[in-house]
Amino acid sequence: MSALTEEQRRGWDDDGYFVLPGFARREVLTAMIDRIVDLARRIDAGEDRPDLLVSPETVLADAAAPEGRLSKIFRVMRGEDVFRDFATDPRLLAVLGEVIGPDVDCFLSQFIFKHPGALGQPWHQDEWYFRMDPPSQVGVWLACTDATADNGPLWVVPGSHREQVHEDVVKDPRPGANLGYVEIRGADTSGEQQMLMDAGDLLVFDSHLRHRSTDNVSDGMRAAMVYHYSPAGTTVAHDLTFNQDWVPVLRGGSAVAVDPAPVPIEWGTP
Numbered sequence: 001m002s003a004l005t006e007e008q009r010r011g012w013d014d015d016g017y018f019v020l021p022g023f024a025r026r027e028v029l030t031a032m033i034d035r036i037v038d039l040a041r042r043i044d045a046g047e048d049r050p051d052l053l054v055s056p057e058t059v060l061a062d063a064a065a066p067e068g069r070l071s072k073i074f075r076v077m078r079g080e081d082v083f084r085d086f087a088t089d090p091r092l093l094a095v096l097g098e099v100i101g102p103d104v105d106c107f108l109s110q111f112i113f114k115h116p117g118a119l120g121q122p123w124h125q126d127e128w129y130f131r132m133d134p135p136s137q138v139g140v141w142l143a144c145t146d147a148t149a150d151n152g153p154l155w156v157v158p159g160s161h162r163e164q165v166h167e168d169v170v171k172d173p174r175p176g177a178n179l180g181y182v183e184i185r186g187a188d189t190s191g192e193q194q195m196l197m198d199a200g201d202l203l204v205f206d207s208h209l210r211h212r213s214t215d216n217v218s219d220g221m222r223a224a225m226v227y228h229y230s231p232a233g234t235t236v237a238h239d240l241t242f243n244q245d246w247v248p249v250l251r252g253g254s255a256v257a258v259d260p261a262p263v264p265i266e267w268g269t270p
């Protein structure tokens, strides 16, 4: 029996994404947010976590709470129970087995805070950043809070997953923008769809899908937990892989037990 409904399969093939509504329970979302806030505070207090990569929040750099000064924490999947359990949830692995195949690695895990006033991420394709062979990865974006019109939801261009990687990009010019962000120039976004999601909904999307998120103009935090998966044996064509940790999760269609021992970051050549 398929793990996808006909509608989800059609969404994957035709649009490059689909949503699994109500995929995560509230308790799981609360546990994720509590754990990430705790990690942010411990790191701020000087705890050494060479297995994690922390990305600062540049626009709101003077926030009082440590988590308010962060935009992302990467590589949380291996060593943190709540994030590892989600990444290897049998329901998720069944979906990934269908859209990727029987042998799957999780290579990226990141919790994204979007605090009130934080900027969104301009139009991009994740594959522009990845540069992998084979060039087709799968992202899963879990709404840890509701994603509303005001708090910086994702927007996607259905069908753009069939496009090549757009090389005509510019660095995000906005003051305070994340240093790594680029924006695709000149591509048609007239079919864009806003992804309003309830907390617990899961978006599954192709790494070629053009997407963006808008700024958080609300007075509440929007939060998301994002994982990326690849077919096992995928190779990366550049050295900027320090936010990645390659973890086998599926082999021959069966779940693989994940070693939770922390793996320090291997800094590539900048």
Ligand SMILES: O=C(O)CCC(=O)C(=O)O
Binding pocket: 112, 114, 120, 121, 126, 152, 211, 212, 213, 214, 224, 226
């Ligand atoms: O969550 C966001 O605001 C943007 C996330 C995104 O576009 C990505 O991770 O590729």
